[in-house]
Amino acid sequence: MSSRTSHTTNTTNVAADDGGAPVPYPQRWAAAFVMILAALLDMIDGSIVNTALPSIGKGLKATPADLQWTVSAYMLGFAATLIIAGHLGDRYGRKKLFLLGVTAFALTSLASALATSAGVLVASRGLQGVAAAVIMPQILASFRTMFDGEERGKAFALYGAIAGVSTAVGVLLGGVLTDWDLFGWGWRTIFVINLPLAVLVLVLGAKWVPASKDHAFSGRIDVLGNLVLAAGLVAIVLPLVQGRSNGWPLWGWSCLAAGVAAIVALTVSEKRRGIEHPLLPTDLFHKPAFSAGLLVQLLFYGGMSGFFLVFTVWLQSGQGYTPTGAGLLMVAFSAGSILSAPAVDPLVAKFGRGVLILGALVMAGGLFWVRHEAQDAAQVHTGAWPLVPGLFLAGVGLIFLIIPLVNTILSTVPGELAGGASGILSTAQQFGGALGVAVIGNAFFSQADKGLTDAIVHAGPWAIGAYLLCAALCLALPRRAVGNQAEPAL
Numbered sequence: 001m002s003s004r005t006s007h008t009t010n011t012t013n014v015a016a017d018d019g020g021a022p023v024p025y026p027q028r029w030a031a032a033f034v035m036i037l038a039a040l041l042d043m044i045d046g047s048i049v050n051t052a053l054p055s056i057g058k059g060l061k062a063t064p065a066d067l068q069w070t071v072s073a074y075m076l077g078f079a080a081t082l083i084i085a086g087h088l089g090d091r092y093g094r095k096k097l098f099l100l101g102v103t104a105f106a107l108t109s110l111a112s113a114l115a116t117s118a119g120v121l122v123a124s125r126g127l128q129g130v131a132a133a134v135i136m137p138q139i140l141a142s143f144r145t146m147f148d149g150e151e152r153g154k155a156f157a158l159y160g161a162i163a164g165v166s167t168a169v170g171v172l173l174g175g176v177l178t179d180w181d182l183f184g185w186g187w188r189t190i191f192v193i194n195l196p197l198a199v200l201v202l203v204l205g206a207k208w209v210p211a212s213k214d215h216a217f218s219g220r221i222d223v224l225g226n227l228v229l230a231a232g233l234v235a236i237v238l239p240l241v242q243g244r245s246n247g248w249p250l251w252g253w254s255c256l257a258a259g260v261a262a263i264v265a266l267t268v269s270e271k272r273r274g275i276e277h278p279l280l281p282t283d284l285f286h287k288p289a290f291s292a293g294l295l296v297q298l299l300f301y302g303g304m305s306g307f308f309l310v311f312t313v314w315l316q317s318g319q320g321y322t323p324t325g326a327g328l329l330m331v332a333f334s335a336g337s338i339l340s341a342p343a344v345d346p347l348v349a350k351f352g353r354g355v356l357i358l359g360a361l362v363m364a365g366g367l368f369w370v371r372h373e374a375q376d377a378a379q380v381h382t383g384a385w386p387l388v389p390g391l392f393l394a395g396v397g398l399i400f401l402i403i404p405l406v407n408t409i410l411s412t413v414p415g416e417l418a419g420g421a422s423g424i425l426s427t428a429q430q431f432g433g434a435l436g437v438a439v440i441g442n443a444f445f446s447q448a449d450k451g452l453t454d455a456i457v458h459a460g461p462w463a464i465g466a467y468l469l470c471a472a473l474c475l476a477l478p479r480r481a482v483g484n485q486a487e488p489a490l
Helices: 028-060 064-092 094-113 118-146 149-180 186-192 194-208 223-242 250-273 288-318 323-351 354-376 388-410 415-445 452-476
Strands: 008-010 212-214
Touching: 028 064, 028 094, 028 118, 028 149, 028 186, 028 194, 028 288, 028 323, 064 094, 064 118, 064 212, 064 223, 064 288, 064 415, 094 118, 094 186, 094 194, 094 212, 118 149, 118 212, 118 415, 149 186, 149 323, 186 194, 223 250, 223 415, 288 323, 288 354, 288 388, 288 415, 288 452, 323 354, 323 388, 354 388, 354 452, 388 415, 415 452
Parallel strands: none
Antiparallel strands: 008 212
16 A cells, blocks of 8 residues: 555546536546455455365365465465555556456456366465455555545445455355356356456446556665565465474474564665665554554454364364355354444444454454354254354454454554555455464364364364454554544455
8 A cells, every 4th residue: 555645646537626626536436336346356255265165175185285275375465465566556557457456366266267286276366366466455545536535434434344244245155156066167166256247347447447646656666575575474374384294394494484584674674775665664663552453463364264264164074064054154253243333433432442352352252152162062063053152253353353453553653654554454464364374274184183173172272362362462552543544454
């Protein structure tokens, strides 16, 4: 994300009324509709793939590590590309990058659908994440240029509402499409469905999305730094996913240490080289509240992504649920989020960061409930209703924590750094998800030979502990968020 939104010009929005004020882009709501359709490609992708993972594993004879990489590769591709994609849109034009990203997403979805091996699918998923990362910054930046004042709030609120609903749609759609087995495609249908949506977005986007760029954007984009960032993120996750199956060799720990060192060195190097648009601005990390919030973002998405991956595998491979049945059960989680969302803003206005702490504790409690019911299950097929209250509580906790989190963190950041901070938070979201899949997935699959119920009981405390740690870290955030600098998380 670029922080230079005050200098951004919408090249279709240069006319002025009689009083000299800029005239809003007349087709802004049509453009918003198209861009939200494009955002759905990414929003639905994570949950739709999770539901289909057991079927993917059977169809491609994938190992547990392959299943983890199917999810993690997408997140890593996204995390490694997100910040520089925002810079490229600022410089070369957001419409160009948007249409390019949608085209690439369609092609990589087709490659995923045609994958003949787990390795090909993982590679396609990584490139699909890169494509999604090219799309998403252009959407939010274009919203900032197309809308002002109250309209901007409505546009972001609509975006957020659809993002919330998309999780429920994804888990259910993934199950239905897999079970439907249209033309004998099975799980491949979850990728094929992206193609007509992408074509529709390209046709309407070429017509309605405005051409815009940041005319004040200058200086060199740190391409080399982005390559170092990508290599560092992969170097951290690679040994965590592969380590268990290889007996945790020394090369794995060395690789992990090198990844951490590369990211630290990149941060210091960009400061010394005076990069005008750094990927990781050091000034942000000097603020304890921002650093603590960044860890909350990372742990939050790590716990959620990791737990629901293994939970889906347990439901289908361990408890005999169909993909559709698993998707229907997961709707309880989304229902908790959707029904509790209207209460968040009033509670935050009254209790501030206490709502975030409560959200982390409630989510930990919900996952503890699910783990407890899984542990007590003696029958082959666990009934859905004992799991529903825990999933519903986890959904409530999620929304209490995630809705105010970004705004609370960004309230500690100067306005000129808000864009860069938002990009880093979104990167942490994706990287945290990849880490969670690696760590919690390893905890689960390391016990799978004892039975999948033992495995999920063993993995559960890792996710629960992540949210308890989130609650503690929230104490370092400001008691009240000041201002309204936030934008939706990618």
